Every structure is written in structure tokens, then in C-alpha cells.
Amino acid sequence: MKLTLKIWRQKDANSKGKMMDYAIDGIDGDMSFLEMMDVLNENLNNKGEEPVEFDHDCREGICGSCSLQINGEPHGPDRLVTTCQLHMRKFNDGDTITIEPFRAKAFPVIKDLIVDRTAFDRIQQAGGYISVNTSGNTQDANSIPIDKHDADDAFYSAACIGCGACVAACKNASAMLFTSAKISQYALLPQGQVEAVDRVQNMVRQMDLEGFGNCTNTGACEIECPKGISLENIARMNREYLSASVKG
Numbered sequence: 700m701k702l703t704l705k706i707w708r709q710k711d712a713n714s715k716g717k718m719m720d721y722a723i724d725g726i727d728g729d730m731s732f733l734e735m736m737d738v739l740n741e742n743l744n745n746k747g748e749e750p751v752e753f754d755h756d757c758r759e760g761i762c763g764s765c766s767l768q769i770n771g772e773p774h775g776p777d778r779l780v781t782t783c784q785l786h787m788r789k790f791n792d793g794d795t796i797t798i799e800p801f802r803a804k805a806f807p808v809i810k811d812l813i814v815d816r817t818a819f820d821r822i823q824q825a826g827g828y829i830s831v832n833t834s835g836n837t838q839d840a841n842s843i844p845i846d847k848h849d850a851d852d853a854f855y856s857a858a859c860i861g862c863g864a865c866v867a868a869c870k871n872a873s874a875m876l877f878t879s880a881k882i883s884q885y886a887l888l889p890q891g892q893v894e895a896v897d898r899v900q901n902m903v904r905q906m907d908l909e910g911f912g913n914c915t916n917t918g919a920c921e922i923e924c925p926k927g928i929s930l931e932n933i934a935r936m937n938r939e940y941l942s943a944s945v946k947g
Contacts (some may be wrong), residue, residue, distance in 0.1 A: 700724075700725075700726040700727075700728065700787065700790070700791070700792040700793075700794075701722070701723070701724045701726075701792055701793060702722075702723050702724075702726055702735075702790065702792075702793070702794055702795070702796055703720060703721070703722055703723075703794070703795040703796070704720070704721040704722075704723060704739065704795075704796050704798060705718050705719070705720055705795060705796070705797045705798065706718065706719055706720075706721060706751055706798045706799075706811075706812070707798065707799045707800060707811065707812060708751070708811055709800075709808050709810060709811055710810065711809070711810055712807055712808060712809055712810075712815075716808065716811075718797075721739060721743075723735070723738065723739050723742065725738070726738065726787050727787065728786065728787050728788035729786060729787070729788065730786065730787045731758070731783055731784065731785065731786055731787070732767075732769070732775060732782050732783070732785040732786070732787065733753075733755055733758060733765060733782060733783045734787075735787055736751065736753060739751065751811050751812065752810045752811035752812060752813050753765070753767065753811065753812040753813060754766065754812070754813045754814075755782075755783060757783075758783040759783070759784075760780060760781045760783060760784045760925065761860065762860065763781060763860035763861055763862030763863070763925070764862070765781050765782040765783040765862075766781075766782065766800075766801050766814070766816075766862045766863050766864065766867070767782045767798055767799070767800070767801075767812055768798070768799040768800065768801055768802065768867055769782065769785070769796065769797070769798055770796060770797050771797070772868075772923065773801065773862075773863075773864035773867040773868050773923045774862075774864055774923065774925055775789065776789050777789055778922075779925055779926070779927055780925055781860075781862060781925045784925075798812065799812070800812045800813065800814045801814050801816075801863050801864075801866065801867035802867060802872070803863070803866045803867065803872035803911070804872060804910045804911075805818040805866070805872065805874070805909045805910045805911050806818070806863060806866065806867075806872075814863075816861070816863050818874075818909040818910075818911070819861045819863065819874070819877060821905055821909065822874065822877070822878055822881070822902055822905045822906050822909065823861075823881055823902075824905075825901040825902045825904070825905035826882075826894065826897060826898035826899070826900075826901040826902040826905075827881050827885070827898070827902065828894070829885060829890050829891050829893060829894060830893050830894060831890070843889055843890070845888060845889065849887045849888065850887075850888075852883065852887050852931075853883065853884050853885075853887040853888050854884075855928070855929065856879075856880045856881075856883035856884040856887070856928065856932055857880075857884040858926045858927075858928065859876075859877060859880035859881065859924075859926060859928050860925070860926060861877060862925060863877070864920075864923045864924055864925060865877055865920035865921075865923065865924055865928070866911065866920075867923070868919040868920050868922070868923035869912065869914075869915055869917075869919055869920055870915055870917070870919075871912030871913055871914070871915050872911055872912045873911055873912045873913055873914045873915065873920070874906050874909070874911035875906070875911075875913075875914045875920075875933050875936065876920040876921065876924065876928055876930070876932065876933060877928075878902055878903065878906045878936065879932035879933045879935060879936035880928050880932045881902065882898060882899050882902055882932075882935070882936050882939060883932045883935050883936065885898060886898075886899070886935060886939050887935075895939065895943070896942075896943040896946050897943075899936065899939040899940045899943050900940065900943050900944075903936070903940055914933060918930060
């Protein structure tokens with residue numbers, strides 16, 4: 700395939716960025732999107748030009764670091780996949796592909812297509828933990844009876860990889876799907892009840908401090924999420940927050 704790539708280039712966080720065009724040829728449909736980017740960077744290196752910086756790690760859809768806005772969609776046109784799992788057969792010969800970083804005030808651009816997503820880390824640090832008294836004979840977690848529906852929902856919530864697609868998909872750059880998933884995975888289990896009140900209040904407060912917007916209720920976050928995290932988590936977080944406010 701021959702493609703035209705329109706890519707956001709930005710030297711650093713303090714520089715003004717711009718879109719630049721690159722022509723690329725010989726792309727096979729079985730290549731992943733990141734393999735296509737590797738071919739582009741090899742071509743740029745051979746010409747003595749600076750390669751395009753983009754984030755990636757596992758390339759197995761696990762870490763979520765390969766967060767790219769592709770033709771206006773987080774992770775591109777496929778569903779339930781990260782960018783590293785997106786294959787070039789989703790595009791056609793002669794296509795023009797626009798590639799940008801995730802756009803959000805709380806995700807400042809570091810360079811080119813790489814953004815700083817440590818805001819997510821700070822939200823988790825604000826309350827994403829549990830306290831367990833380990834003195835003496837601590838009860839084994841597997842011996843605690845838990846309703847299967849709650850266990851399943853907690854597992855599905857914990858599947859969130861924190862890629863930021865929900866933020867990029869939301870017109871208000873809301874992080875409520877991410878935050879609610881991290882709250883839900885504890886709120887549904889007995890081990891998470893010790894900090895339940897402080898957790899939801901602290902994590903929501905930190906989310907607001909980071910500059911994320913409010914939920915738009917459009918559902919774009921769930922549609923673009925590579926792990927299919929459900930909007931039900933946001934409803935659960937709102938109930939947890941209301942309950943915590945009354946108890947507080």
C-alpha cells in the first residue's frame with residue numbers, strides 16, 4: 700500500500716507543533732500500525748531526518764502506552780483494540796491517515812505523539828489501595844465469600860489499562876470512566892470497604908484537580924475503550940460518592 704501520513708510533530712512541551720506530511724510505500728496489510736510507524740522511522744533515519752517519537756511497550760494490548768489519535772479516533776477505526784493491535788488492513792491503498800497525540804489539558808504533549816499521562820497515576824495514588832492488617836493469621840482472600848456477579852464486575856473493571864482513550868474520546872476530556880473503573884474494582888469487594896469513603900472522595904477530588912472535564916453522557920468513552928469498560932462504572936462511582944458525602 701501507498702499511504703500519505705499527516706503526523707503531528709512537536710519538538711518538546713514548550714514548542715509549537717504542526718502537522719507534517721509523509722509519503723510511505725510498501726506497507727503490507729498484515730503489518731500492525733506500529734510496525735508501519737517503524738517503517739516510516741527507518742526511512743526517516745536513512746534520510747538523516749529525525750524519527751517520529753511515539754510511545755509503546757508491550758505491543759500486545761496490555762500496557763496501553765501506544766495511545767494515538769488516528770483519523771480522529773483513539774486507537775484508530777477498529778474496536779476493542781489498542782493501536783499496537785490495529786492492523787493496516789483496516790486502511791486502503793492511497794489513504795491519507797492523520798495521526799495525532801491524545802488531546803487533553805491534563806495530557807500535555809512531551810514530544811511528537813507522546814503525552815504525559817501521569818495524571819492517571821496521581822488519581823490512583825489518591826485512593827487506589829486497600830489496607831490489610833497483616834499481624835497474626837490473616838484470612839486468605841480466596842476464602843472470603845463474594846457474590847459471583849460482584850466478583851465478575853470487579854474483574855471487568857480492573858481490566859482498565861489506563862491508556863486514556865476515554866479522555867481522548869470525550870469532548871470534555873473527562874476521566875470519569877477511568878476513575879470509576881479504578882474505584883469500582885475495590886468498591887465491589889469486601890477488601891475495599893475499609894477505605895471506601897475516603898477512596899471515592901480523594902480520587903474524584905484528584906481527578907478534578909488534574910483538570911479533567913465533566914462527563915458528557917454521550918458514551919463515546921465506552922465505545923472507544925480498548926477493553927470495553929462499561930459506563931455502569933460511572934453510575935457506581937456517582938452512587939459511591941453520594942453515599943460518602945452523606946456519611947462524611
